[in-house]
Amino acid sequence: MADTVPIIDAKNLRKVFNGTTAVDGLSFQLFPGECLGLLGPNGAGKTSTIRMVYAFSPMNGGSLKVFGIDIKTGWREIKARIGVCQQENNLDPDLSVLQNLELFARYYDITKKDAKDRARQLLQFIALEHRSEDKVTSLSGGMMRRLVLARALINNPEMLVLDEPTTGLDPQSRHQVWERLELLRANGLSILLTTHYMDEAYRLCDRLIIMDHGKILVEGEPVDLIRRYAGEQVVEIVNPGPEVREFIQTSGYMHDMLDHRIILYGREDDNLFELIGEKFCTEGCIKRMATLEDVFLRLTGRELRE
Amino acid sequence: MIDLLQVRNISRRFSRVWNRNLVVYRKIWLVNFLVPLLEPLLYLTAFGVGLSALIGQVPYEGKELPYVVFIAPALLSITMMYNAFFENTYASFVRMYYQKTFDAMMATPLSLEDIIAGEIVWGATKSVIATAIMLLVVSLFGLIEYPQGLLILPLSFLGGLAFGATGMVFTGIVPSIDMFNLPIFLLITPMFLFSGTFFPIDTLPDWAQSISHVLPLTHLVNLCRGLALGELHAGMILSVIYLLLLTVIVFPIALVVMRRRLIK
Numbered sequence: 001m002a003d004t005v006p007i008i009d010a011k012n013l014r015k016v017f018n019g020t021t022a023v024d025g026l027s028f029q030l031f032p033g034e035c036l037g038l039l040g041p042n043g044a045g046k047t048s049t050i051r052m053v054y055a056f057s058p059m060n061g062g063s064l065k066v067f068g069i070d071i072k073t074g075w076r077e078i079k080a081r082i083g084v085c086q087q088e089n090n091l092d093p094d095l096s097v098l099q100n101l102e103l104f105a106r107y108y109d110i111t112k113k114d115a116k117d118r119a120r121q122l123l124q125f126i127a128l129e130h131r132s133e134d135k136v137t138s139l140s141g142g143m144m145r146r147l148v149l150a151r152a153l154i155n156n157p158e159m160l161v162l163d164e165p166t167t168g169l170d171p172q173s174r175h176q177v178w179e180r181l182e183l184l185r186a187n188g189l190s191i192l193l194t195t196h197y198m199d200e201a202y203r204l205c206d207r208l209i210i211m212d213h214g215k216i217l218v219e220g221e222p223v224d225l226i227r228r229y230a231g232e233q234v235v236e237i238v239n240p241g242p243e244v245r246e247f248i249q250t251s252g253y254m255h256d257m258l259d260h261r262i263i264l265y266g267r268e269d270d271n272l273f274e275l276i277g278e279k280f281c282t283e284g285c286i287k288r289m290a291t292l293e294d295v296f297l298r299l300t301g302r303e304l305r306e
Numbered sequence: 307m308i309d310l311l312q313v314r315n316i317s318r319r320f321s322r323v324w325n326r327n328l329v330v331y332r333k334i335w336l337v338n339f340l341v342p343l344l345e346p347l348l349y350l351t352a353f354g355v356g357l358s359a360l361i362g363q364v365p366y367e368g369k370e371l372p373y374v375v376f377i378a379p380a381l382l383s384i385t386m387m388y389n390a391f392f393e394n395t396y397a398s399f400v401r402m403y404y405q406k407t408f409d410a411m412m413a414t415p416l417s418l419e420d421i422i423a424g425e426i427v428w429g430a431t432k433s434v435i436a437t438a439i440m441l442l443v444v445s446l447f448g449l450i451e452y453p454q455g456l457l458i459l460p461l462s463f464l465g466g467l468a469f470g471a472t473g474m475v476f477t478g479i480v481p482s483i484d485m486f487n488l489p490i491f492l493l494i495t496p497m498f499l500f501s502g503t504f505f506p507i508d509t510l511p512d513w514a515q516s517i518s519h520v521l522p523l524t525h526l527v528n529l530c531r532g533l534a535l536g537e538l539h540a541g542m543i544l545s546v547i548y549l550l551l552l553t554v555i556v557f558p559i560a561l562v563v564m565r566r567r568l569i570k
Contacts, residue, residue, distance in 0.1 A: 017570065076417070077415075079413065079415045084413035088409070092405065094405070099329065103326050106325065107416050108414055151410075155414075
């Protein structure tokens with residue numbers, strides 16, 4: 001991939017709000033056809049980062065090129081070639097479903113006729129053609145989200161920027177959105193997304209960046225990250241006694257010691273469950289696969305971010 | 307940092323923002339038309355039938371005018387001010403703050419400056435539409451001299467720009483929508499009363515006259531009355547310059563305060 005021009009080329013990005021550094025020297029690239037996920041707790045700087053990418057927020061330092069164009073001078077062209085789903089459903093409540101798409105197309109200088117055609121196609125794509133004349137305020141949360149997605153596709157973008165695309169949706173709606181994103185990805189659309197859902201990141205993203213305090217903690221493919229930071233097998237010991245705590249501390253296994261629980265990370269062939277189970281599992285042990293959530297919590301800590 | 311060259315970020319795409327507002331306006335055009343259609347009838351009945359019996363003639367520029375002839379241009383001027391000012395305060399604030407319409411637009415090739423320019427020009431357009439309807443009504447009563455009276459339409463655009471841009475400055479700085487009460491109480495209502503609208507300014511004490519001459523509505527009324535009576539005079543040139551200057555100064559300030567508010 002080294003010889004292709006990256007869709008996004010960010011070097012040392014910085015963003016400061018009233019003296020607080022939200023993004024602190026972030027460098028990353030997004031390659032054509034790739035789906036890159038930005039993960040991090042609240043306040044990690046995800047939204048600040050992608051807002052710089054779609055030229056919403058000016059940056060305080062570093063350099064940023066999208067499609068090889070410097071964002072400082074070419075912001076209008078860049079914005080014309082990308083599609084953005086912001087965190088909030090900021091659909092236009094004064095307009096109908098269809099008009100939301102048609103008028104948005106006009107902001108891109110798409111002709112009226114093309115706007116109409118494109119809007120109809122997209123309504124079909126998100127399965128909302130039967131609601132085209134309705135007010136957007138009458139739509140369910142999931143429908144609104146799909147409409148926001150359709151709106152972001154109105155200009156046939158070369159890159160899609162998604163800020164928490166499925167936050168607040170019920171499982172059915174989330175899967176509806178995912179299926180469409182997977183279709184788009186399969187068609188070669190490059191995607192940059194942020195999410196709080198690890199299953200979403202695992203399912204959609206080719207590569208992940210986990211960040212905190214405006215900096216990158218780790219970067220890699222989901223499977224690799226899991227293997228590296230959480231192993232393969234996980235054993236959770238509920239209400240562990242002092243003996244098992246001591247045993248694990250001296251055993252050298254990757255683990256997290258919590259108040260009422262020990263989480264032990266190991267390889268497939270470590271046979272952790274058998275090892276622990278026979279001796280210590282008085283109150284209950286859970287054996288499960290390692291997940292991205294383990295990686296995330298291990299790297300960013302378990303304290304609340306508020 | 308204030309970048310006074312923000313104006314350069316305005317492109318012809320501002321018309322798309324204007325068009326969006328027009329589409330929404332047309333959805334309830336009947337309601338939108340009704341106010342400028344009926345409002346002058348209310349005023350003319352109240353003032354023309356009720357008050358003018360008491361007042362009789364009003365001295366203006368060395369002539370005696372029937373009271374309804376005197377106030378008809380003022381009603382038009384007030385309509386220009388209200389339509390643009392309220393559009394670019396309450397209505398723009400709702401779109402910006404509650405509906406997040408501007409946020410969505412800023413993810414497209416539109417610049418913030420395109421959006422604000424589109425909003426202000428839309429405010430001026432609303433002023434033109436309302437003025438045109440009202441002009442039609444008062445003309446039926448024979449209160450407007452033509453062809454000079456036709457110039458009231460371009461005047462309503464200029465007045466709309468000046469008052470719309472002023473309203474947009476407040477939209478850029480008020481913390482909440484209720485705070486618009488303040489500029490309305492301190493600026494709009496005094497102008498409504500003391501800009502030579504319902505009585506000639508020269509009946510006021512000198513100090514009050516000086517204040518009155520600083521108010522933009524005074525100049526709008528002065529122009530509108532001159533055109534409606536079909537009597538153009540030199541003082542009108544100063545009033546045009548005043549309104550142009552006001553627009554040229556306030557418009558960039560609106561861009562600056564909106565950028566400060568929205569670009570983070």
